[in-house]
Amino acid sequence: MSSHASPAASGHDAHGGHGADHVPHVLDLKWYFGVWIMLMVFTVITVAVSYVDFGVLNLVIAVVVATMKATMVSLIFMHLAFDHKFNGIAFLSSLVFLAIFIGFAMTDMNSRGIAEGIEGEHPVKLDEPFGPLRSERDRELRARLKAEKAAGHAEGAAAHH
Amino acid sequence: MSSHAPAHDSPAGNAQDRSPQFHVGHHWDSADAQFDAGKTGVWLFLVTEILFFGGLFCAFFVFRSWYLEAFVSAHHHLDKVMGGVNTIVLICSSLSMALAVRAAQTNNKNQTVLLSVVTIGFALMFLVIKYFEYAHKFHDGLLPGRYFTYAKAVFPDERIFFGIYFMMTGIHGLHVLIGIGLIGWIAWRAQKGHFSSRYYAPVENVGLYWHLVDLIWIYLFPLLYLVG
Amino acid sequence: MAESLPISAPHGATPSGTNYLNAEKGILSWLTTVDHKRIGVMYLVSTLIAFGAGGFFALLVRLELIAVGQQIMTNKQYNQAFTLHGAIMVFLFIIPSIPGALANFVLPIMVGAKDVAFPRLNLMSLYIYWLGAIICLGAIVGGGIDTGWTFYTPYSSTVDGGVVAMTMGVFVLGFSSILTGLNFIVTLHKLRAPGQDWFRLPLFLWATYATSIIQVLATPVLAITMLLLAAERLFGLGIFDPALGGDPVLFQHFFWFYSHPAVYIMILPGMGIISDVLSVHARRKIFGYRAIAYSSVALALLSFLVWGHHMFVAGQSELASTIFSFLTFFVAIPSGVKVFNWLSTMWGGSISYTTPMLFTLSFLFLFTIGGLTGVFLGMLSVDVHLHDTYFVIAHFHYVMMGGTVMAFLAGLHHWYPKMFGRMYNETLGRISCLLVFIGFNATFFIQFIMGSRGMPRRYYNYLDQYQSMHAFSTVGSWILGLGFLVMLYNLLTSLTKGAVAPANPWGGVSLEWHTPSPPPTENFHDTPTVNNGPYDYDTLRSAK
Numbered sequence: 028m029s030s031h032a033s034p035a036a037s038g039h040d041a042h043g044g045h046g047a048d049h050v051p052h053v054l055d056l057k058w059y060f061g062v063w064i065m066l067m068v069f070t071v072i073t074v075a076v077s078y079v080d081f082g083v084l085n086l087v088i089a090v091v092v093a094t095m096k097a098t099m100v101s102l103i104f105m106h107l108a109f110d111h112k113f114n115g116i117a118f119l120s121s122l123v124f125l126a127i128f129i130g131f132a133m134t135d136m137n138s139r140g141i142a143e144g145i146e147g148e149h150p151v152k153l154d155e156p157f158g159p160l161r162s163e164r165d166r167e168l169r170a171r172l173k174a175e176k177a178a179g180h181a182e183g184a185a186a187h188h
Numbered sequence: 189m190s191s192h193a194p195a196h197d198s199p200a201g202n203a204q205d206r207s208p209q210f211h212v213g214h215h216w217d218s219a220d221a222q223f224d225a226g227k228t229g230v231w232l233f234l235v236t237e238i239l240f241f242g243g244l245f246c247a248f249f250v251f252r253s254w255y256l257e258a259f260v261s262a263h264h265h266l267d268k269v270m271g272g273v274n275t276i277v278l279i280c281s282s283l284s285m286a287l288a289v290r291a292a293q294t295n296n297k298n299q300t301v302l303l304s305v306v307t308i309g310f311a312l313m314f315l316v317i318k319y320f321e322y323a324h325k326f327h328d329g330l331l332p333g334r335y336f337t338y339a340k341a342v343f344p345d346e347r348i349f350f351g352i353y354f355m356m357t358g359i360h361g362l363h364v365l366i367g368i369g370l371i372g373w374i375a376w377r378a379q380k381g382h383f384s385s386r387y388y389a390p391v392e393n394v395g396l397y398w399h400l401v402d403l404i405w406i407y408l409f410p411l412l413y414l415v416g
Numbered sequence: 417m418a419e420s421l422p423i424s425a426p427h428g429a430t431p432s433g434t435n436y437l438n439a440e441k442g443i444l445s446w447l448t449t450v451d452h453k454r455i456g457v458m459y460l461v462s463t464l465i466a467f468g469a470g471g472f473f474a475l476l477v478r479l480e481l482i483a484v485g486q487q488i489m490t491n492k493q494y495n496q497a498f499t500l501h502g503a504i505m506v507f508l509f510i511i512p513s514i515p516g517a518l519a520n521f522v523l524p525i526m527v528g529a530k531d532v533a534f535p536r537l538n539l540m541s542l543y544i545y546w547l548g549a550i551i552c553l554g555a556i557v558g559g560g561i562d563t564g565w566t567f568y569t570p571y572s573s574t575v576d577g578g579v580v581a582m583t584m585g586v587f588v589l590g591f592s593s594i595l596t597g598l599n600f601i602v603t604l605h606k607l608r609a610p611g612q613d614w615f616r617l618p619l620f621l622w623a624t625y626a627t628s629i630i631q632v633l634a635t636p637v638l639a640i641t642m643l644l645l646a647a648e649r650l651f652g653l654g655i656f657d658p659a660l661g662g663d664p665v666l667f668q669h670f671f672w673f674y675s676h677p678a679v680y681i682m683i684l685p686g687m688g689i690i691s692d693v694l695s696v697h698a699r700r701k702i703f704g705y706r707a708i709a710y711s712s713v714a715l716a717l718l719s720f721l722v723w724g725h726h727m728f729v730a731g732q733s734e735l736a737s738t739i740f741s742f743l744t745f746f747v748a749i750p751s752g753v754k755v756f757n758w759l760s761t762m763w764g765g766s767i768s769y770t771t772p773m774l775f776t777l778s779f780l781f782l783f784t785i786g787g788l789t790g791v792f793l794g795m796l797s798v799d800v801h802l803h804d805t806y807f808v809i810a811h812f813h814y815v816m817m818g819g820t821v822m823a824f825l826a827g828l829h830h831w832y833p834k835m836f837g838r839m840y841n842e843t844l845g846r847i848s849c850l851l852v853f854i855g856f857n858a859t860f861f862i863q864f865i866m867g868s869r870g871m872p873r874r875y876y877n878y879l880d881q882y883q884s885m886h887a888f889s890t891v892g893s894w895i896l897g898l899g900f901l902v903m904l905y906n907l908l909t910s911l912t913k914g915a916v917a918p919a920n921p922w923g924g925v926s927l928e929w930h931t932p933s934p935p936p937t938e939n940f941h942d943t944p945t946v947n948n949g950p951y952d953y954d955t956l957r958s959a960k
Contacts, residue, residue: 046218051293051385059290063283067276074272077414089410096406104286105399111224113605114231121235124633124720125242129249131724132669135736136250142734214938215530215607225533225606232598236636243640243670247655250666333660334652345661351653355644 052109062103069096206295206384223389230393234400237363241404244356248411251348258343262350263416265330265338267321271413274317275405281310282402285371289395292378292388300383300391304375307398311368318361325350349416356408363401370394421697421768422839422921435837435934450535451937455542456521457835460828462545463517466508471900473501475893478859480876482890484883491876495562498874502565503582507589508549510820511678514685515596515631516545518827519624521835523600525928525935526618528609528944533602541595548589555581564874566675569656569667573648580649583642590635590642593681597631600624609927611946615709618926618950619702620827622709623688626716630677630684634720638674641667665731672723680719682816683783684712686823687754690779692950693826694758696924697773698765701951704757711750718747728799737796744794751787755780770922771845775826778853782818786811789864804874807867813860825852825903832907833921837934838914844906851899858892926950 073092081088102108107115159167216222252259288303329337332354336347374394377383383391436453446454477497480487489497520538524531532538555561559578563571572579604625608617645667647653654660656667695702702708724732724740732740758780767773789811793799802808832840862885867873871882878886920929925948931939 047220048218048386049220049223049389051388053290053293056287056290059283059286063279066279066282070272070275070279073410073414074268077268077410085415086411089415090407093407093410097403100282100399100403100406104282105396111228114228117228117231117235118238121238121242121633125239125245127720128242128637128673129246131721131736131739132246132250132666132673133253134739135669135724135733136663136666137253138733138735139731140733213531213535215524215532215535217943221606225602228605229534229537229598229602232601232632233594235632236594236598238636239633240636240640243637243644246670247644247666250663251655251661254663255661332651333648333654333657348654348661351651351655354651355647355653359643 052106054103054106054109058103062099065099066096207382207387209382210387219386226389226393227396230396234396237400237404241356241359244352244359245407245411248352248356251345251352252416255343255345255348258345259349260416261342262346263412263414265325265328266353266413267324268413270317270321271409274314275409277310277314277317278402278405281307281314282399284310285395285398288374289388289391292383292391293385295384297378297381297383300378301375304371304378304391308368308371308375311364311371314364315361315368318357353412356412360401360404360408363404367394367398367401370397421770421923422833422842423918423923424839424921425916425918433932434936435932436937437837437934439937448539450531450539452520452524452532452535452538453835453935453937453939455538456517456519458542459512459516459520459545460518462542462549463509463513466504466549467513470501470505470509471897473497473504475897477501478890478893481878481886483887484878484880492562494876495564495874496556496560499561499564500556503552503561503586505816506565506678507586508552510682510816511593512545512589512596514689514820514824514827515593515600515624515627515681516541518689518824518831519600519620519685520596522831522928523603523621523624524607525931525939526621526926526950527604527607528612528927528940528946529603529607530938530940532599533607534599537595537599541592541599544588544592544595548585548587548592551585551588552582554578555585566671567645567667568671569645569648569664570658572645573656573667580646583646587639587642590639593631594635597628597635600628601632604628609944609946612927613946615706616946616949618688619691619705619708619712620685620688622712623684623691626712627681627684627688629713629716630681630719634674634677634681637670638678641670641674644670665727668727668730668732669723672726673720676723676726677716677719679812679815680715682820684715686779686820687712687751689823689827689830690758690776691754692924692926693772693776693830694761695951696830696922697770697776698762698767699923699953700761700765701949701953702757703760703763704753705949705951707753708757711753715747715750718743718750722747722794725794725799728796729803741794741796741799745791748787748791748794751783755784755787769846770829771840771842771849772826772830772922774846774849775822775829778849779819779822779826782814782822782856786814786816786818789814802867804872805867806863806871806873809873810860810863810867813856813863818856818860822852825849828907830922831928832910833917834928834931834933834935836911836914837917838910838912839917839921840910840914841906844902848899848903848906851895851902853899855892855894855896855899859889859896860892862889862892923953925952 069092073089076088076092077085101118107118212219212222216225284303284306288300288307291297291299291303325331329335329339330350331337332351333347336350338346341347371394374391377390436451440449446458449455476488477494480489480494480497520532555578558581559576561577561579561582563575563577563579567579567583604617604621644653644655648656652660653662655662656664658664691702691708722740722744724736725744728737728741789807793802793808793811829840829845832838866882866885866889869882871878871885917933919932921933922929927944927946928935930944
């Protein structure tokens with residue numbers, strides 16, 4: 028960037044900047060060192076915990092601790108706690124969409140083959156994939172009712188004798 | 189609009205002499221608006237980086253659900269100590285970077301330069317340790333995909349773990365390298381007296397990028413090295 | 417004011433004054449400009465060249481298919497031809513065109529700003545676009561690619577050819593898209609003039625905002641997909657190779673997580689143009705402003721939930737397919753809201769049958785067909801039969817060409833006077849629109865029928881029973897091509913021979929019509945203050 032003469036321009040002022048100068052938001056040093064210490068502590072914790080097998084919880088604990096570290100880094104080191112909300116919303120939304128991506132992909136990857144099991148128990152009849160025709164069902168039903176009725180008369184007749 | 193504390197400035201008369209090369213773009217109403225816009229722009233870029241790396245985390249979780257035993261077995265080959273040290277190194281680099289931004293905000297040119305250089309030092313340390321880790325893997329044949337020649341693998345699918353390991357740490361390492369370049373640029377400009385409480389946006393914005401690099405490692409390390 | 421459009425410049429007017437076109441001279445001043453208007457014009461030229469190249473390959477493909485058996489190329493060459501047609505059209509034309517060419521030009525003016533938030537980044541977007549295009553060209557010339565624009569594994573991870581180069585080209589192009597979206601989001605948040613509330617913005621800007629959200633969130637996943645494919649080829653990474661424990665369907669998850677939202681990058685800006693052009697050329701305030709604004713953003717967000725509907729028969733689990741099919745029906749709702757609002761806008765309006773309006777009417781008809789057939793395809797049971805047939809091809813051409821391209825052409829003709837200070841020839845404009853409309857329907861409507869009768873897509877050869885339909889479609893493509901040639905002639909000759917354009921030939925109210933045609937480099941001498949909505953026309957239609 029070349030050196031710039033004093034702001035007073037001759038004639039038409041092509042430069043903006045008539046508004047407020049930017050005033051920096053300066054955080055006290057204790058915040059920085061505080062977060063630094065906490066990050067180290069959490070790192071030690073997460074490494075120590077990894078020597079014990081908690082089974083399924085291994086992953087959960089690791090992610091929870093990592094998230095706590097990440098929160099401190101973003102809020103303090105990256106100044107999100109003191110910044111316009113929009114930046115934080117943008118950041119969080121990226122995590123939401125990432126979760127959608129991972130969630131749906133996992134759903135697919137972990138549910139492969141389930142349908143084969145269901146189809147194995149109820150195999151499709153290729154001749155009639157949607158089941159017997161309604162007209163055929165009705166015919167069968169009527170035939171069955173007729174047979175039952177005939178059987179009932181026969182019993183009744185037998186009972187009378 | 190973004191400031192909440194008074195700037196630690198010397199008397200008003202000196203303010204305009206700081207960062208003499210700085211000027212507000214002709215399409216901006218104020219330096220404040222320009223600063224805010226630049227920062228939001230960088231945050232949007234960080235959003236893209238999160239989605240970018242996120243794809244790799246997706247691959248990790250997907251294959252972990254398929255090959256849990258292979259992943260747990262494979263991750264034991266990663267050196268927790270080296271990884272842990274690298275984590276500490278990156279955390280320290282984050283601190284020095286954040287302090288460098290603060291130094292620029294408070295007109296402390298020498299500290300800005302020093303802390304930037306310290307950050308680069310930590311970053312180089314990270315890459316050196318990474319180099320030794322990789323060398324060890326190459327030596328053992330713990331390589332991705334078709335180059336996987338490790339004879340004592342318990343499960344054949346351990347090669348998938350290493351494919352993902354190398355992609356994630358490799359691309360992360362590339363981002364560390366790019367960060368070194370960016371921070372070096374900041375240190376050089378700081379040395380030339382470009383930055384002050386009136387203008388420190390590049391320092392702030394490079395700092396945001398660097399913190400993201402740290403954030404990714406904060407997740408990468410426990411998932412790959414500690415859990416598997 | 418029942419004036420017929422266009423409103424002419426005063427008689428005998430000649431183009432005069434300094435504007436962004438003549439402010440600085442010389443090719444270097446153009447190549448190093450940070451003026452969003454010049455960058456927009458360069459994007460326009462670049463994307464139109466890409467459209468020509470993609471269209472050329474399309475004509476080749478259709479020519480090959482005019483009869484059974486080999487006509488002008490071998491089967492391998494045919495695979496390359498349709499791959500290039502798709503890749504060029506998607507990555508080099510349709511995604512960058514409206515945002516890069518039209519939005520770049522009008523967005524800052526519409527918000528009352530002197531430029532976008534990051535002018536140099538804007539120029540870099542353009543450079544990156546050119547770099548990506550050159551890399552893709554290298555891939556085509558060097559190894560050639562025949563994988564289809566979708567690069568599915570395992571074919572793309574094992575076949576010889578320029579796949580790595582092409583993936584790198586696409587990777588680079590993605591950055592151009594991301595940076596443009598980023599620039600627009602910040603511009604819309606931070607550079608609106610006093611009084612320019614969010615709900616006083618023209619709907620084209622709401623559409624651009626929604627598009628930019630998708631560009632920023634989705635494109636990075638395309639980037640990692642391309643890197644993973646390259647790594648798969650170069651290092652045998654194995655995550656897409658079943659022999660090494662990987663899953664080729666995972667590639668499709670990665671690919672479509674971007675590419676489905678990408679189709680909304682394609683259509684949303686077009687819908688935004690339609691809202692603006694329809695309102696101005698029917699001289700009626702848009703019906704349901706907030707509904708359209710909210711539905712644009714809703715569409716952007718919902719678009720991330722449905723990508724699996726491209727993978728129903730790919731090996732995706734039935735459970736996931738069912739979920740994706742269910743969610744796909746929701747994504748149709750915001751589009752439906754818009755179509756009804758547009759129709760309601762026209763009702764009681766004072767419609768002028770200008771070229772932009774004719775393209776808009778074409779859009780309404782063709783997009784509705786395209787959108788509805790998308791719902792058919794989203795139905796899991798139906799898609800099992802229609803997937804990978806010409807039905808799908810017809811569907812996406814109806815939405816991408818009948819939708820986006822028609823809207824792009826409407827916007828191009830609508831803002832042409834503003835951009836170049838000249839009026840195009842209205843008669844030629846209408847003729848070209850008619851030829852394009854007839855040619856388009858002749859080419860593609862029959863493909864719905866072909867597809868539902870079983871003609872598969874991407875096939876070099878086919879059974880005799882489809883031959884007459886293919887021939888019909890090919891002749892349609894010639895009419896379509898002719899329409900575009902007429903349009904090209906019109907737009908090029910009007911640059912120098914067209915009537916001088918007034919500042920506001922259409923009687924629009926949004927801010928771009930308050931600057932001269934063409935605008936000066938700084939857009940506005942003083943920052944304007946906005947006191948009314950973008951569609952508040954005074955003394956509307958005459959009593960009928």
